[in-house]
Amino acid sequence: MEGKGIAGKLLEKSDEISHLAIDIGGSLIKIVYFSTNSKCSTNDEAPTLSKERQEVPNGDLNHHILSGRLYFVKFETSKIEDCIKFLASKKLQQCGAQCRHSHAVDKIKMKATGGGAFKFADLFKEKLGITLDKVEEMESLVAGANFLLKAVNREAFTYIGGQKEYVQIDQNDLYPYLLVNIGSGVSMIKVDGEGKFQRVSGTSVGGGTFLGLGKLLTKCKSFDELLELSHQGNNRMIDMLVGDIYGGMDYTKIGLASTAIASSFGKAISENKELEDYKPEDIARSLLRMISNNIGQIAYLNALRFGLKRIILGGYFIHDHAYTMDTIAVAVDFWSKGEAKAMFLRHEGFLGALGAFMNYKDENADSMPLQLVAKSSSCIVDRIHNSTRVDENETGAVDCRLRVSSSFKIYDEVKRCLPI
Numbered sequence: 001m002e003g004k005g006i007a008g009k010l011l012e013k014s015d016e017i018s019h020l021a022i023d024i025g026g027s028l029i030k031i032v033y034f035s036t037n038s039k040c041s042t043n044d045e046a047p048t049l050s051k052e053r054q055e056v057p058n059g060d061l062n063h064h065i066l067s068g069r070l071y072f073v074k075f076e077t078s079k080i081e082d083c084i085k086f087l088a089s090k091k092l093q094q095c096g097a098q099c100r101h102s103h104a105v106d107k108i109k110m111k112a113t114g115g116g117a118f119k120f121a122d123l124f125k126e127k128l129g130i131t132l133d134k135v136e137e138m139e140s141l142v143a144g145a146n147f148l149l150k151a152v153n154r155e156a157f158t159y160i161g162g163q164k165e166y167v168q169i170d171q172n173d174l175y176p177y178l179l180v181n182i183g184s185g186v187s188m189i190k191v192d193g194e195g196k197f198q199r200v201s202g203t204s205v206g207g208g209t210f211l212g213l214g215k216l217l218t219k220c221k222s223f224d225e226l227l228e229l230s231h232q233g234n235n236r237m238i239d240m241l242v243g244d245i246y247g248g249m250d251y252t253k254i255g256l257a258s259t260a261i262a263s264s265f266g267k268a269i270s271e272n273k274e275l276e277d278y279k280p281e282d283i284a285r286s287l288l289r290m291i292s293n294n295i296g297q298i299a300y301l302n303a304l305r306f307g308l309k310r311i312i313l314g315g316y317f318i319h320d321h322a323y324t325m326d327t328i329a330v331a332v333d334f335w336s337k338g339e340a341k342a343m344f345l346r347h348e349g350f351l352g353a354l355g356a357f358m359n360y361k362d363e364n365a366d367s368m369p370l371q372l373v374a375k376s377s378s379c380i381v382d383r384i385h386n387s388t389r390v391d392e393n394e395t396g397a398v399d400c401r402l403r404v405s406s407s408f409k410i411y412d413e414v415k416r417c418l419p420i
């Protein structure tokens with residue numbers, strides 16, 4: 001990863017990283033960083049920044065607006081060494097070193113969330129001298145989702161009949177909603193406002209289950225390979241359909257079409273076949289459908305439980321994947337009889353990291369939360385739709401402005417965030 005790939009290229013172009021937050025999950029590490037795209041100075045002076053003094057709504061002139069971009073990078077948690085190398089990469093260290101002041105190494109803090117913020121705290125300290133400043137995982141997911149829904153243009157969309165339809169949600173009509181985060185496992189959170197939420201349910205049958213079972217059953221080596229394989233498959237070869245049980249007929253009395261799945265993987269019981277007799281692509285398809293369907297159903301039941309009409313889906317499992325989104329959306333629509341809507345997010349995998357990022361405080365301004373404002377035309381890098389290969393370690397950079405107090409020096413934050 002070091003020096004290679006999109007993330008490496010981005011860093012070369014964007015030397016001035018001011019804030020960086022990390023979400024270390026069971027499967028993936030997600031990093032969000034803000035960069036002003038300006039050069040670090042070569043002496044101890046503050047770097048030249050493209051900052052403007054700008055009047056803010058409350059008449060307070062003591063703030064700078066830093067223009068820049070939010071970048072999104074991911075690594076596999078099992079390859080945490082790559083992530084450590086990335087953070088310690090020469091470019092970052094150089095920038096930190098050039099901006100060096102008197103901060104003690106043990107003062108360097110980085111906002112971090114996810115279980116790995118606990119599990120790998122010692123590793124970060126040992127390898128990078130960074131203390132992980134932990135932000136609670138559910139709190140981060142909610143803060144990240146709220147930010148995206150409120151601030152980023154063309155972020156939320158519905159997926160119906162193979163079509164994405166972007167939804168601009170009225171900020172006054174955002175709450176309540178059900179946030180369903182499909183990571184290794186699944187968390188379901190009822191969100192009632194900024195910082196107002198309750199984790200109402202969850203299931204251990206999630207993204208980790210798909211990848212774990214998929215690897216065992218198909219010999220695929222990676223998530224992308226498994227998704228790609230699922231494209232070519234036909235789940236009917238393995239799933240037992242209503243028609244298989246009802247002699248090709250619909251079960252009209254209870255509203256089940258003959259093509260509906262009666263039992264996921266059900267055909268495998270009735271035939272005298274071994275695993276090798278099934279095509280890996282059919283298994284992958286059936287597995288993806290089973291897990292997506294199940295999550296869609298549990299999400300709907302929880303929405304029903306609390307009278308929620310809007311279900312927002314996040315987590316890297318979704319991965320902008322057409323079949324996954326379609327299955328979940330159809331499941332929610334089917335069980336709710338059209339009453340509830342499933343919505344997806346462009347930056348679905350980065351809710352936790354974004355939320356941890358939002359947790360930075362401007363220590364020069366009475367510890368006010370940093371104010372991050374996405375520019376209106378923030379869809380910089382659109383992802384390849386209908387493809388399972390969004391292979392770059394980076395997705396959809398977002399143009400942003402960061403409002404900080406005038407006494408804030410960007411290099412202070414660089415020192416706080418990065419190894420020096």
Ligand SMILES: Nc1ncnc2c1ncn2[C@@H]1O[C@H](COP(=O)(O)OP(=O)(O)O)[C@@H](O)[C@H]1O
Binds near residue numbers: 209319
């Ligand atoms: N490149 C990848 N490697 C592994 N899993 C991936 C990858 N891309 C997507 N996934 C899916 O995303 C899930 C992890 O989602 P994520 O939101 O990052 O959860 P976590 O925080 O538990 O790591 C995996 O279990 C897998 O289903």
Ligand SMILES: CC(C)(COP(=O)(O)O)[C@@H](O)C(=O)NCCC(=O)O
Binds near residue numbers: 024025114115185
């Ligand atoms: C424990 C977790 C919050 C960890 O988050 P993750 O790394 O999976 O994103 C999540 O895996 C989860 O909610 N699992 C489901 C546990 C349950 O409710 O049964």
